[in-house]
Amino acid sequence: MDKENKLTFLGMVIENHPLFDKKVEFFVTNDQRVYQDKSEQLTNLSGSLWVNNLVALVGKNATGKTTILKMVIGTLSLLLQDKSISQTRLQDALLGKNEIKIIVYFYGSDQVVFKDELSFKPEFESGDWHIVAEKIYRKKLAARFSRQEVFSFKDTTLLYDRDNIGEVAASVLANDDSIFRIIRRKGEYRVQKIIDTLIFTNVNALVYNNKEVPLEILEYLDPTIEYLKIDKKRIDANSFQSFYRLRFKGSTEEITDTNFATIEKYLSSGTAKGVTLYGNILNALRSGGIIFVDELENHFNHTIVRTFIEYFTNKRINKNEATLIFSTHYSELLDDIERGDEIYIAKRDNNIHLQRYSNAKVRTELNKAEVFDSDYLGGTVPKYDAYMKLRKATEKVITDD
Known part of the structure; x- marks a missing residue:
């Protein structure tokens, strides 16, 4: 049995971000009852505390889905990967001139819960963001507890305060580094690997860690390919260059180049x-990490998207309890997601709102995609008057031509 202490992300609260509601919550923990015969898409941490292995963020264009992903990725990179703010997605996601607060919760497999309260503010002259306050709380979970008790720190003693960590520690701590590393190292926690694929959202690239791309994924994506190999040639002590080898079935010609633009043709x-995403998904499944994908449906048909989603809800594949967090415009995917607490709906008027589907007062027998497409919850589809204005403008342009 694995005796190593593990640290699992539970959720976070964002306060005073200029683009969001005054308070926005994003949690991967369950807030619905978990039935034992339908628990494959969740991981049990302790008692009634579960985390979803799948979380979908759905919304129409310009509702802040990517910004929310960047806030979560950036915060986890800061706390779990020893990165400075400037090295994370927070560099792009923190905006404005006023203080922004982020509260993050983690579960330790030694039956404890941590709460890290961080306050960020930009420097007046440079505009670079730094941490102006950080307080970490720790609580031991009782043998029996409710889900509400997990996040209640009302009578909990402060564990660490950034302003009171000692002169030596303070002297070596940069103002854009978190003190949460103290928790990880003192508790000897193994943390979840953070796999950020946002760079590939709108960029067509072919990246695969192994030399030979598995024939099974090639057959699934394009059955005309006989093989695709990616050799790594060393350029110098610190860098490599990819050398692509592609061959199609029924052809004697091997297409080779160091430039992906040639292969891309x-x-x-x-x-x-698909090959790039598959490699990253394997990385998440093997490590038990969290993989973030923006616009999962981009360039894929629904069958392929559903295949990748199913990996995380199948215990025979997701043995290491990995998590997929993705955004999508496709409401049709919602009907493949059984639990309402696996779905967040992003909406926007003056600010970005985030609503958990399980917290919406929607009858369980209603089709999730139809609820979304009918604007039943408000703000999930373009406004009708905007549609009519666009239609009339289009008619006018064509008529004037």
């Missing part, structure tokens, strides 16, 4: 992105 964007 022969591969569909869906195939290239």
Whole structure:
């Protein structure tokens, strides 16, 4: 049995961000009852505390889905990967001139819960963001507890305060580094690997760690390919260059080049992105990490998207309890997601709102995609008057031509 202490992300609260509601919550923990015969898509941490292995963020264009992903990725990179703010997605996601607060919760497998309260503010002259306050709380979970008790720190003693960590520690701590590393190292926690694929959202690239791309994924994405190999050639002590080798079935010609632009002429964007995403998904499944994908449906048909989603809800594949957090415009995918607490709906008027589907007062028998497309919850589809204005403008342009 694995005796190593593990640290699992539970959720976070964002306060005073200029683009968001005054308070926005994003949690991967369950807030619905978990039935034992339908628990494959969740991981049990302790008692009634579960985390979803799948979380979908759905919304129409310009509702802040990517910004929310960047806030979560950036915060986890800061706390779990010893990165400075400037090295994370927070560099792009923190905006404005006023203080922004982020509260993050983690579960330790030694039956404890941590609460890290961080306050960020930009420097007056440079505009660079730094941490102006950080307080960490720790509580031991009782043998029996409710889900509400997990996040209640009302009578909990402060564990660490950034302003009172000692002169030596303070002297070596940069103002854009977190003190949460103290928790990880003192508790000897193994943390979840953070796999950020946002760079591939709108960029067609072919990246795969192993030399030979598995034939099974090639057959699934493009059955005309016989093989695709990516050799790594060392350029110097610190860098490599990819050398692509592609061959199609029924052809004697091998297409080779160090420039992906050449290979890209022969591969569909869906195939290239599918291979890249598949490699990252394998990385998450093997390590038990958290993988973030923006616009999961981009370049894929629904069957491929559903295949990748199913990996995280199948215990025979997701043995290491990995988590997929993705955004999508496709409401049709919602009907493949059984639990309402696996779905967040992003909406926007003056600010970005985030609503958990399980907290919406929607009858369980209603089709989730139809609820979204009908604007039943408000703000999930373009406004009708905007649609009519666009239609009339289009008619006018064509008529004037």
